[in-house]
Amino acid sequence: MALPQKKYYRQRAHSNPIADHCFDYPAHPDEYNWSNLYPALHGNSEVEFLDVGCGYGGLLVTLSPMYPKQLMLGLEIRVKVSDYVNDRIQALRVQHPEMYQNIAVLRTNAMKYLPNFFHKGQLQKMFFLYPDPHFKKAKHKWRIINKWLLSEYAYILAEQGIVYTITDVKDLHEWMVVHFEEHPLFERLSKGELESDPIIEKLYESTEEGQKVTRNNGDKYVAVFRRISDKWKD
């Protein structure tokens, strides 16, 4: 089984995340049958890593052998792109038996339906790699990071869970940093803490988007945050 060719799956980079698309989602996380996505896995394992807007799936494919015990899911809203990732994973599973059983892709709208798929505190890691910058001010509400969505991400993340962000757009980087730092349930990781994390170096080159930025000699801005407990006292 050959890997899929990207030329058949190209699609424009932007999607309106507010519109009603036709998505299948469970009414409650308990109702979702994960064995369709991870057929080789048995038992009670749950998705722990979530790549929001996974694009062509480069990060999933890179992390899969590094964390073979963890289930990872990529979310992608674009029809063709999510289908490409699915075909890629299916082909990899055939080419490398016993491998790539822990990664899968789902087409859904992460801004609306995360609580339908994940329980409170279920995720250990979330990734936002090269998110759509939505440059125009009027489209800022479509950005995947904002004050209100951070509360939803905090809800599905376990305390001490980690959020990774990378972008080549400085303005978006600053926007993301401000919003995470202002949110009481997140704190930024220091440079020292980043050095010991083997995932950080993978953020730069594992995705197709990251490789494109390198080809164009663009800058890359990384920011990583930790989900902390609520310090609120009555």
Place this chain on the structure above:
Amino acid sequence: MTCLSASQNNLAVARGLHVDYYNFTKHSYLDVPEKLNTHDDHICDITISSDSSYLALITTVSKQLIIYNLPQLTEYKSFILPRSASKIRFSPNNINVLVADKSGDVLIYDFSKENSGTKLLGHLSLLLDVLQTHDMKYIISCDRDEKIRVSCYPNTYNIQTYCLGHKEFVNHIEILPHNDKYITSSSGDGNVKFWDYVNGKLCYNINACLDVDNNELCELFSKRMDEEGVEVLNLPIVHYAVTKFNKDSSLIAVTIHSFNKILIYTLQTIDNQFKHQKEEMIPVQKFPAAIMFIKCSLILYDDIDCIVSILSVVNSNERITFQMDKQIKMFEDKIVNFNVKLSLDAIKILYKRKFDNVQEYQERKKQRIEKVVQ
């Protein structure tokens, strides 16, 4: 849209930009200032505070939030909302008004202050109801995307949980009157649910549309919605009202779209075990525009003839029935030109149209692959 509110000794009905306020001896009228030169503007929600000190209302097009003193009916504060709202509710201590709006935001207005109005939280879906728990610790909001969200208060950035399980829009939420550990919700899926809202756990379900004794109604509604491109399996619940009956049970009133009977249930909780019983189906001539309870009296409003009916509970031989107590003609001394919209139009927009762009893509892909194979 709610056009009726009442407390122990007064009731208010809205029509267009006008309110008839009745204290059970005389009617007083209130005219909301016409801010825009449009005939579409009207009051879309009205509510009286639990201590009967204030009346609050919101308007659709001009987006006004106005709070009046009761019983004088003098304007106390007015605000312009940032976006069109669907529901308002007083906080349990009656010093704030919570606003649920159509863009998905919950805002709080401290009406003792001039420049109030703070966003507390945001869904990415049209909101239909909001409430604050009696202990003030949680704000609960529900939306068109089947969700009920429980946020901590005042630290609303912290989502306590979601109550998930409805299959269509959630149009009403209430604290269970006889036990405030629970909330209850109604939905376009025809079900009433009961939740442990701190843990987001579904405790009990009543499939109310199973009690509609006329199968044609659902077929007719499905057919009409099918023309709109929406697949509907159940008749939606339109109105929902609850009240405490005794220390172990609450009375529940439900109206179901196009069904001219009001379903009355009792819901009992003993040692956290839920049980319900259908008590009565009250036939009505016209589908009511609003229903509510004051103590154990059921209030119905017919917005075509502008009549409020008050039915009181009769509890005999362990069976609960209702009988007509009195009828009050509203807007009798005041002519209000306002076209009442059909409830079908209001509920139609809460359903999501299906459009499937995946199937078309999959077919093209199949053709491409077959071509290569040939």
